Amino acid sequence: xxxxxxxxxxxxxxxxxxxxxxxxxxxxxxxxxxxxxxxxxxxxxxxxxxxxxxxxxxxxxxxxxxxxxxxxxxxxxxxxxxxxxxxxxxxxxxxxxxxxxxxxxxxxxxxxxxxxxxxxxxxxxxxxxxxxxxxxxxxxxxxxxxxxxxxxxxxxxxxxxxxxxxxxxxxxxxxxxxxxxxxxxxxxxxxxxxxxxxxxxxxxxxxxxxxxxxxxxxxxxxxxxxxxxxxxxxxxxxxxxxxxxxxxxxxxxxxxxxxxxxxxxxxxxxxxxxxxxxxxxxxxxxxxxxxxxxxxxxxxxxxxxxxxxxxxxxxxxxxxxxxxxxxxxxxxxxxxxxxxxxxxxxxxxxxxxxxxxxxxxxxxxxxxxxxxxxxxxxxxxxxxxxxxxxxxxxxxxxxxxxxxxxxxxxxxxxxxxxxxxxxxxxxxxxxxxxxxxxxxxxxxxxxxxxxxxxxxxxxxxxxxxxxxxxxxxxxxxxxxxxxxxxxxxxxxxxxxxxxxxxxxxxxxxxxxxxxxxxxxxxxxxxxxxxxxxxxxxxxxxxxxxxxxxxxxxxxxxxxxxxxxxxxxxxxxxxxxxxxxxxxxxxxxxxxxxxxxxxxxxxxxxxxxxxxxxxxxxxxxxxxxxxxxxxxxxxxxxxxxx
Amino acid sequence: xxxxxxxxxxxxxxxxxxxxxxxxxxxxxxxxxxxxxxxxxxxxxxxxxxxxxxxxxxxxxxxxxxxxxxxxxxxxxxxxxxxxxxxxxxxxxxxxxxxxxxxxxxxxxxxxxxxxxxxxxxxxxxxxxxxxxxxxxxxxxxxxxxxxxxxxxxxxxxxxxxxxxxxxxxxxxxxxxxxxxxxxxxxxxxxxxxxxxxxxxxxxxxxxxxxxxxxxxxxxxxxxxxxxxxxxxxxxxxxxxxxxxxxxxxxxxxxxxxxxxxxxxxxxxxxxxxxxxxxxxxxxxx
Numbered sequence: 001x002x003x004x005x006x007x008x009x010x011x012x013x014x015x016x017x018x019x020x021x022x023x024x025x026x027x028x029x030x031x032x033x034x035x036x037x038x039x040x041x042x043x044x045x046x047x048x049x050x051x052x053x054x055x056x057x058x059x060x061x062x063x064x065x066x067x068x069x070x071x072x073x074x075x076x077x078x079x080x081x082x083x084x085x086x087x088x089x090x091x092x093x094x095x096x097x098x099x100x101x102x103x104x105x106x107x108x109x110x111x112x113x114x115x116x117x118x119x120x121x122x123x124x125x126x127x128x129x130x131x132x133x134x135x136x137x138x139x140x141x142x143x144x145x146x147x148x149x150x151x152x153x154x155x156x157x158x159x160x161x162x163x164x165x166x167x168x169x170x171x172x173x174x175x176x177x178x179x180x181x182x183x184x185x186x187x188x189x190x191x192x193x194x195x196x197x198x199x200x201x202x203x204x205x206x207x208x209x210x211x212x213x214x215x216x217x218x219x220x221x222x223x224x225x226x227x228x229x230x231x232x233x234x235x236x237x238x239x240x241x242x243x244x245x246x247x248x249x250x251x252x253x254x255x256x257x258x259x260x261x262x263x264x265x266x267x268x269x270x271x272x273x274x275x276x277x278x279x280x281x282x283x284x285x286x287x288x289x290x291x292x293x294x295x296x297x298x299x300x301x302x303x304x305x306x307x308x309x310x311x312x313x314x315x316x317x318x319x320x321x322x323x324x325x326x327x328x329x330x331x332x333x334x335x336x337x338x339x340x341x342x343x344x345x346x347x348x349x350x351x352x353x354x355x356x357x358x359x360x361x362x363x364x365x366x367x368x369x370x371x372x373x374x375x376x377x378x379x380x381x382x383x384x385x386x387x388x389x390x391x392x393x394x395x396x397x398x399x400x401x402x403x404x405x406x407x408x409x410x411x412x413x414x415x416x417x418x419x420x421x422x423x424x425x426x427x428x429x430x431x432x433x434x435x436x437x438x439x440x441x442x443x444x445x446x447x448x449x450x451x452x453x454x455x456x457x458x459x460x461x462x463x464x465x466x467x468x469x470x471x472x473x474x475x476x477x478x479x480x481x482x483x484x485x486x487x488x489x490x491x492x493x494x495x496x497x498x499x500x501x502x503x504x505x506x507x508x509x510x511x512x513x514x515x516x517x518x519x520x521x522x523x524x525x526x527x528x529x530x531x532x533x534x535x536x537x538x539x540x541x542x543x544x545x546x547x548x549x550x551x552x553x554x555x556x557x558x559x560x561x562x563x564x565x566x567x568x569x570x571x572x573x574x575x576x577x578x579x580x581x582x583x584x585x586x587x588x589x590x591x592x593x594x595x596x597x598x599x600x601x602x603x604x605x606x607x608x609x610x611x612x613x614x615x616x617x618x619x620x621x622x623x624x625x626x627x628x629x630x631x632x633x634x635x636x637x638x639x640x641x
Numbered sequence: 642x643x644x645x646x647x648x649x650x651x652x653x654x655x656x657x658x659x660x661x662x663x664x665x666x667x668x669x670x671x672x673x674x675x676x677x678x679x680x681x682x683x684x685x686x687x688x689x690x691x692x693x694x695x696x697x698x699x700x701x702x703x704x705x706x707x708x709x710x711x712x713x714x715x716x717x718x719x720x721x722x723x724x725x726x727x728x729x730x731x732x733x734x735x736x737x738x739x740x741x742x743x744x745x746x747x748x749x750x751x752x753x754x755x756x757x758x759x760x761x762x763x764x765x766x767x768x769x770x771x772x773x774x775x776x777x778x779x780x781x782x783x784x785x786x787x788x789x790x791x792x793x794x795x796x797x798x799x800x801x802x803x804x805x806x807x808x809x810x811x812x813x814x815x816x817x818x819x820x821x822x823x824x825x826x827x828x829x830x831x832x833x834x835x836x837x838x839x840x841x842x843x844x845x846x847x848x849x850x851x852x853x854x855x856x857x858x859x860x861x862x863x864x865x866x867x868x869x870x871x872x873x874x875x876x877x878x879x880x881x882x883x884x885x886x887x888x889x890x891x892x893x894x895x896x897x898x899x900x901x902x903x904x905x906x907x908x909x910x911x912x913x914x915x916x917x918x919x920x921x922x923x924x925x926x927x
Contacts, residue, residue, distance in 0.1 A: 146779070
């Protein structure tokens with residue numbers, strides 16, 4: 001039985017779905033009264049639409065003043081800080097009013113367009129990969145909805161099967177939207193100026209501050225969320241990289257305070273250099289992780305400076321995801337000025353307590369002493385991310401009582417032990433290691449990779465790194481290393497790299513690369529300078545391959561479905577190539593009679609086949625091979641013509 | 642078949658373009674890449690919508706032919722055959738100067754009745770068929786003009802009037818034929834051979850097909866004859882032609898022999914489909 005459906009009803013339910021997604025994405029930014037109005041309207045509109053009735057007495061002349069009242073209230077007290085939220089509230093109130101009004105085709109169109117604006121608002125509050133998913137879902141719902149709105153303007157009701165086909169079309173349109181939108185996104189010019197910049201929606205992590213205490217490190221290390229990602233551009237990545245962020249000099253009351261960090265010029269590189277890009281997650285810290293000695297840094301959004309500790313420091317906290325490119329000398333020994341007074345400072349009240357242990361690690365040279373102290377701590381103490389609150393000084397408690405602690409306890413103990421022996425030492429905070437993502441060819445460093453270690457001043461070498469924390473104990477985060485989590489993280493990185501941080505410079509690079517690709521192709525394969533096996537091209541090949549497979553499947557399926565099953569069908573198909581099409585219900589004799597009236601030779605040839613065909617198929621006389629020969633002759637005749 | 646494609650932006654399309662511009666300006670103004678992304682999506686949707694509407698009308702072949710006699714001022718069904726050689730089409734509107742039809746879905750070949758109404762008798766030309774659709778989103782309407790070059794002979798609108806008495810009246814006279822047994826040239830039927838049927842009446846092809854001797858039966862030119870006399874053009878000519886058309890139809894329905902006298906033509910008495918066609922054609926173009 002044929003069942004019909006109402007396209008307008010389908011579009012109504014689609015608009016409810018679309019609004020659920022978009023309003024859900026900006027939920028936290030909608031003023032409470034507007035949210036209440038929206039929720040009531042949503043529920044009421046849904047109930048009324050299901051019953052197919054409207055609110056009696058609700059006329060535009062009643063509704064419009066109510067909406068204007070809501071808008072007026074929202075406008076009151078609007079200022080630069082709450083402008084976005086209030087404007088969003090107004091939009092939501094207008095949508096609410098539309099939801100409880102009668103919904104004809106034009107109203108549905110307006111609702112879908114208003115929904116676009118809500119999605120636009122979500123672009124200001126959500127920057128993550130979830131926004132991409134939201135946009136795709138919204139695109140499908142909106143496109144389907146608009147298709148059905150148009151369908152309703154043409155036909156009041158349509159067959160259920162046709163509705164299914166319209167959904168399929170909408171799906172294809174949504175899929176087609178991805179490459180087309182990507183193309184537009186890449187080529188739309190990006191001006192270098194903006195009039196009004198909005199902050200990102202991601203929550204900034206605490207990160208390392210100018211003062212660090214054991215509790216703060218604990219907090220950072222227990223967080224498995226990404227801290228930053230590194231994409232290698234040039235040079236060999238080190239096996240166990242130490243990402244230096246901040247150098248602490250003086251020890252005060254169980255915590256470390258940052259030493260002097262005057263701005264210095266970037267040094268000239270000597271020897272091997274590496275180049276990499278870091279996508280840093282939002283953080284409240286101003287310190288940018290970096291490998292070895294930075295020789296230069298480039299960024300669109302921030303202007304980091306090099307400090308005396310050879311660390312990078314931004315003018316203010318990094319509140320948005322930020323990309324910066326660094327060229328580094330990946331040496332482990334950090335050069336620079338000699339020790340400053342606080343690098344040797346030891347609180348007098350600790351000296352007595354430390355001396356007993358310090359004597360056990362003292363050796364002839366500073367380097368040997370440092371190695372002995374490192375070994376002593378690594379062997380005799382246990383790693384514990386939650387050692388508990390220490391009574392008195394945490395370092396003394398760690399060394400003599402608990403003998404358990406996390407990296408900061410180990411590093412602090414080593415620094416203080418060495419200082420008690422007169423050897424300058426300091427704490428360095430940053431990140432150690434990372435997870436290599438094979439799929440994306442980048443290194444993911446999480447907050448749980450946060451680490452503190454020791455740098456000891458060795459005359460003739462500079463600041464030499466030591467890590468007294470047992471290696472095996474560090475960075476055992478609760479993260480997954482499966483291919484799915486790698487894929488998700490890879491997509492996330494691509495999202496930040498190609499969408500969030502896409503700018504004029506990247507656009508110019510893309511244009512240059514495209515131009516060089518075309519010129520390389522024009523010059524010939526032998527001179528091709530473009531790496532056709534690069535990651536970007538892999539993606540292109542993947543898309544082309546997938547599209548090719550889909551086309552091949554569709555062609556084969558159609559070919560098999562439409563393949564003539566009998567000789568009679570083959571005959572009709574061949575004549576179709578001559579431009580003659582059999583009408584439904586027409587017999588072969590009638591068909592060939594019609595052809596004979598226009599093309600006598602073809603008609604004669606066809607008649608011979610038809611007579612023979614009837615004999616073979618129905619009279620069980622004659623030979624089928626004759627039919628095949630006739631068909632072949634008829635088919636060849638087409639080409640001979 | 643000559644064809645051309647045109648696009649018209651609908652009011653909803655203008656609103657959509659306005660929204661796209663607003664979001665694009667917001668994107669440029671804030672430098673927010675996600676707003677750029679939404680603007681790109683809206684631009685891409687515009688592009689794909691245009692392509693989809695083109696694909697909706699691509700590979701379409703149309704043909705139009707009258708299904709039965711066409712009388713002026715009376716809607717007549719025409720057989721509209723739409724063939725979509727590839728893919729499928731949604732929500733097509735087919736329009737001519739004389740009538741329109743909506744087709745919700747086409748895949749393969751679809752035959753529909755397009756009712757056309759021609760205001761005047763005579764030869765009417767249906768030069769082209771405009772196929773248009775706003776599919777998929779209704780923002781843009783795309784048109785395809787399909788050349789038809791169809792010439793339709795429109796018979797006069799039958800205007801009812803009383804069939805005149807046999808003694809004759811304004812339109813002519815009715816009389817009994819003076820030559821009983823005289824036969825028309827028009828074949829009335831094929832029937833089995835009867836004794837004394839002349840052999841020249843035998844239809845040899847039908848005989849071979851049926852396996853028995855079949856003969857052609859002809860209309861007899863015997864009976865009452867309605868002579869419709871329009872040999873002089875007078876005032877109210879169109880009305881008189883319309884009334885004559887009604888008389889032709891009514892007379893033949895009553896099994897009268899009908900003859901027509903026109904200023905430039907004279908058609909003798911006769912019966913049958915061919916005769917009817919001949920009379921109506923003469924009335925159409927007179």
